[in-house]
Amino acid sequence: MTKRVLNAPDWLIAQPIAHRGLHSRASGIIENTLAAAKAAIAQRYSIECDIQITRDGEAVVFHDFMLDRLTKAKGRLDTFNADELSQLSYQEGDQNILTLAAFLTAIDARTGVIIEIKSRYDGDLRLADRALQIVNAYPGPVSLKSFDPEVLVHLRGNKAACPLGLVAQAKYQDEEFANLSRAQRQSFSALSHFPHAQPDFLSWNLDDLPHAIPMLCRAGIGMPVMVWTVRSKAEADFARCHADQIIFEGFTP
Secondary structure, three states: OOOOOOOOOOHHHHOOEEEOOOOEHHHOEOOOOHHHHHHHHHOOOEEEEEEEEOOOOOEEEOOOOEOOOOEOOOOEHHHOOHHHHHOOOEOOOOOOOOEHHHHHHHHOOOOOEEEEEOOOOOOOOHHHHHHHHHHHOOOOOEEEEEOOHHHHHHHHHOOOOOOEEEEEOOOOOOHHHOOOOHHHHHHHHHOOOHHHHOOOEEEEEHHHOOOHHHHHHHHHHOOOEEEEEEOOHHHHHHHOOOOOEEEEOOOOO
16 A cells, blocks of 8 residues: 655744634734734734635635624524625624635735634535635645545545545533534544644644544654643643644744
């Protein structure tokens, strides 16, 4: 059996990664906005961001499935078109919700971007398709990652050229995973899908360190491991004992 070569360029772990950009809600810089991206670029950090699917099939940069926490609107994001979302106001600041294409155009290859494809684990792969279409046209350093292994399988099957990452943790009890069956949770925890997803890098939960999975990925197959979400220097020092790079927020490493 031929050993697969990881698609893991040095930029993936060259700089600390600002979680949803370098944001500070107290300062009016909201997560996953262009202001947060520009703040990260100014301090020479890479950027991690999240994308969701709109009603009209566009990819927009936003973490939550619901609009309520961050914007003055309410309800499910995927019940709005991209143009409608661009007109919504955040609760603080003067930013708007950008499409992924507009977000990457504004970043203009000035730093690495790691994009998390959000999933409802319902087999809907439209967001993965749209993200891949956008990323394929982007000239800068960019990668795609997801908690959902089926997203990675789909991207791999569609010959994604960018690095693909698996976001993982030891347990899946959060509300985000409410749609998963017990068998699915056990499969996710055991990384049973690893041979099919074929990730190039691992994004692992800080709360689950130390753990055999990131250790084996790093020491066994030389896979880069980044750790989320690091919120202090002490956590950063601890994480760097177990990983190659940190995804941080709330302080500057």
